[in-house]
Amino acid sequence: MNTEKALKILQVSTTDRIGGAAGDCWSLHRAWLERGHDAWIATGVKSCDDPRVMLLSPEGVRPGLARRLDARSGLSAMARLQRRVGQWMGREDFAFPATAGLLQVPPERPDVVHCHNLHGGYFDLRRLPELSAERPVVLTLHDSWLLGGHCAHPLGCARWETGCGSCPDLSIYPPVLRDGTAGNARRKRDIFARSRVYVATPCAWLMERVQRSMLAPAIVESRIIPYGVSPDLFHPGDRAQAREALGIAQDARVLLFSSFMVRNNPFRDFALLRDALLELAREWTGAPLILLALGGEGAEEQVGKATIRYLPFTDDREFVAGVYRAADLYLHAALMDTFPNAVLEALASGTPVLATAAGGIAEQVRGLVVDHPDGLNDAGADAATGHLTPIGDLAAFSRGLRVLLEDGERLAQLGRNARRDALDRFAPAREADEYESWYRKILKEWRPT
Numbered sequence: 001m002n003t004e005k006a007l008k009i010l011q012v013s014t015t016d017r018i019g020g021a022a023g024d025c026w027s028l029h030r031a032w033l034e035r036g037h038d039a040w041i042a043t044g045v046k047s048c049d050d051p052r053v054m055l056l057s058p059e060g061v062r063p064g065l066a067r068r069l070d071a072r073s074g075l076s077a078m079a080r081l082q083r084r085v086g087q088w089m090g091r092e093d094f095a096f097p098a099t100a101g102l103l104q105v106p107p108e109r110p111d112v113v114h115c116h117n118l119h120g121g122y123f124d125l126r127r128l129p130e131l132s133a134e135r136p137v138v139l140t141l142h143d144s145w146l147l148g149g150h151c152a153h154p155l156g157c158a159r160w161e162t163g164c165g166s167c168p169d170l171s172i173y174p175p176v177l178r179d180g181t182a183g184n185a186r187r188k189r190d191i192f193a194r195s196r197v198y199v200a201t202p203c204a205w206l207m208e209r210v211q212r213s214m215l216a217p218a219i220v221e222s223r224i225i226p227y228g229v230s231p232d233l234f235h236p237g238d239r240a241q242a243r244e245a246l247g248i249a250q251d252a253r254v255l256l257f258s259s260f261m262v263r264n265n266p267f268r269d270f271a272l273l274r275d276a277l278l279e280l281a282r283e284w285t286g287a288p289l290i291l292l293a294l295g296g297e298g299a300e301e302q303v304g305k306a307t308i309r310y311l312p313f314t315d316d317r318e319f320v321a322g323v324y325r326a327a328d329l330y331l332h333a334a335l336m337d338t339f340p341n342a343v344l345e346a347l348a349s350g351t352p353v354l355a356t357a358a359g360g361i362a363e364q365v366r367g368l369v370v371d372h373p374d375g376l377n378d379a380g381a382d383a384a385t386g387h388l389t390p391i392g393d394l395a396a397f398s399r400g401l402r403v404l405l406e407d408g409e410r411l412a413q414l415g416r417n418a419r420r421d422a423l424d425r426f427a428p429a430r431e432a433d434e435y436e437s438w439y440r441k442i443l444k445e446w447r448p449t
Helices: 020-034 063-074 077-088 097-104 125-134 181-193 204-211 239-246 270-283 317-326 341-348 394-406 408-425 428-445
Strands: 008-015 038-045 053-055 112-115 137-140 197-201 219-224 253-258 289-294 301-303 306-311 329-332 353-356 386-389
Touching: 008 020, 008 097, 020 038, 020 341, 020 428, 097 125, 112 428, 125 137, 125 181, 137 428, 197 204, 197 428, 204 219, 219 428, 239 317, 253 270, 253 317, 253 341, 270 289, 270 301, 270 306, 270 394, 289 317, 317 341, 329 341, 329 394, 341 353, 341 408, 353 394, 386 394, 394 408
Parallel strands: 008 038, 008 112, 038 053, 112 137, 137 197, 197 219, 253 289, 253 329, 289 306, 329 353, 353 386
Antiparallel strands: 301 306
């Protein structure tokens, strides 16, 4: 019987459930409640009816405080003008006054504040120093926004290491209108210099970046804690039934790619995937080839002998799990990524993964050696869960696709390996255990300043 004191945990997230970072926040929220902790989420966008999820807005905090916040800095004509001028100059918008009342959002004062993504137009980063002085603040980084002057992923640009400026792409999310990136980086550096935070990342790749960034001086302690994926929702199952539900021929070779804005996501490489499919289709003489593009819109598209079928974005997780079960192979062509949940969901579903080795993906997939170890792939068929290729390498991706599909028995073995590895390394209970033990250690050592 667990006799340790129940914790009061407030998580902060751009959205409550939509998106990879929010999914991690939501999974932990459910774990805390199941373990008997008091848990709440303060969010910029609420899509559920859970009363423990509250909007971080003047309307979401206590009425008296909301009026004071609005009167002080929220809705005046001067404040609106200053915001527009700042946006025109390329300044990141931190003018969200409800952040000052964050600790008063839940009915009880939290022991720990666990922040996920802080971009997305809802959180005033300038409040971080005083917030971290009042309560321990754990930051889980899901991307690189806190490390630079505006973008979530720098896509090969190294200016974040030297303070940004002369930004090569202002349109990368979150976009800015002018090149104010050097000023944005200076503001963040100043904020971090006055903060004390505990930083987690899901992979070593991102942690290595954090340790070289302007966030590093603010860190009291850091840990690498991989995401968990639900083995009860995402699991192998009746493939024939899953295909019947989608109207797919039972003898088809089914490939799957899942992404928000499939064809236009700046961090994904749909063009590479499509070209690799075309190359495979030119010489393919086997069963029909079908690519399911989950998160896309449009009519079916014929690519040589292959068919691309677009499935619209949905938050119906049971439907998504069924799509994974229908697939022979999951494809993740990325230009940049951190630790995508889609890859974990595929592995847990027993669906092998062919992916570009962007970001932390190489820490998720155990790559099958095709000819010889190549720096990305070093696992044999008894342990491999997929295959990795260099970013943007069409020849390597095409070859990997052909090699994995040409041996059905080996592909099935990779699927069994994937399920076993997901249960071992990416169990939700393991993630929750690591955070809970860390919270308790922090609370024993932490003192307000």
